[in-house]
Amino acid sequence: ELKVEQNPLFLSMQEGKNYTIYCNYSTTSDRLYWYRQDPGKSLESLFVLLSNGAVKQEGRLMASLDTKARLSTLHITAAVHDLSATYFCAVDFNFLSGNTPLVFGKGTRLSVIA
Amino acid sequence: DSGVTQTPKHLITATGQRVTLRCSPRSGDLSVYWYQQSLDQGLQFLIQYYNGEERAKGNILERFSAQQFPDLHSELNLSSLELGDSALYFCASSVSTSGTYNEQFFGPGTRLTVL
Numbered sequence: 001e002l003k004v005e006q007n008p009l010f011l012s013m014q015e016g017k018n019y020t021i022y023c024n025y026s027t028t029s030d031r032l033y034w035y036r037q038d039p040g041k042s043l044e045s046l047f048v049l050l051s052n053g054a055v056k057q058e059g060r061l062m063a064s065l066d067t068k069a070r071l072s073t074l075h076i077t078a079a080v081h082d083l084s085a086t087y088f089c090a091v092d093f094n095f096l097s098g099n100t101p102l103v104f105g106k107g108t109r110l111s112v113i114a
Numbered sequence: 115d116s117g118v119t120q121t122p123k124h125l126i127t128a129t130g131q132r133v134t135l136r137c138s139p140r141s142g143d144l145s146v147y148w149y150q151q152s153l154d155q156g157l158q159f160l161i162q163y164y165n166g167e168e169r170a171k172g173n174i175l176e177r178f179s180a181q182q183f184p185d186l187h188s189e190l191n192l193s194s195l196e197l198g199d200s201a202l203y204f205c206a207s208s209v210s211t212s213g214t215y216n217e218q219f220f221g222p223g224t225r226l227t228v229l
Contacts, residue, residue, distance in 0.1 A: 033217060042116070042204065043157075043220040088157065092216045101147055101170050102218055106156045 002026055002093050006105035013079050013112055021108045023089035030067045031092035033102065034074055036085045043088065044109040079112045086110070088113075117141065118221035120205050126227045132193040135224045139186055139207030145169070146188040147208075147218060148180055152201040163188055195228045202226075 003026040013019050023032070030051050035043040047056040049065035049072060056063050060083065062075045073091055086109045090102035117140035128135055139146050148160040150173075159172035163182035174180075177195075182188045192199060193217040202225050 009209075011157075031216065035220075040225075042222050044145075045217060046220065048217055090218075101159050101162050101172065103217065104157050104159070 002103050004103050004105040011110045019076050021074040025070050025091045029091050033090045037089040038061045081112050084112045116219040120221035124225050135190040137188045137205030143207035145208045147206040148190050149204040150201045200228045
């Protein structure tokens with residue numbers, strides 16, 4: 001079964017602190033995506049990771065991919081309130097065919113408090 | 115703005131009714147995906163169409179159906195509506211070229227409320 005697991009599912013963190021969200025998946029893939037969703041809004045693409053060892057950074061967020069461990073991480077540095085949102089990882093298990101749906105994790109709801 | 119459009123933004127209807135949600139993909143994207151998001155079930159994949167043909171099915175109820183038209187826009191039909199169908203319905207699109215990446219772009223969603 002194709003599975004994507006995120007942890008934690010809920011995260012409350014203080015402003016200025018660092019934390020990491022983990023995304024594990026069940027079988028081989030080197031195509032992984034991170035999305036952000038604000039309450040009641042759509043999903044916005046954050047990062048596209050396309051190979052083992054890929055690292056992408058945007059502001060206080062950094063995403064990495066370890067295909068051997070089947071693990072991606074989303075690291076938050078010096079959190080600010082504006083980062084409060086739900087973060088989803090999604091894996092493409094059939095990218096060679098090019099036209100199959102991504103498998104999404106359940107999402108991590110992040111709340112940054114003062 | 116992802117370039118994916120969905121109409122209507124909000125829909126309020128009664129149990130037993132039928133509604134149609136519409137999605138226009140980004141220019142050049144061949145695949146359209148439909149998702150349902152509710153508080154207790156998270157983001158559920160419903161169905162995918164690729165260039166007019168059904169490509170993959172997820173947790174889609176028999177009361178729900180979809181199609182993709184020659185101009186690539188898609189419609190999701192929900193019938194015999196129940197209270198539990200109240201949710202946000204998202205459409206996403208992607209280029210879907212084999213061997214490359216398959217980033218999906220999401221529309222703003224349709225919020226369906228069944229009373």
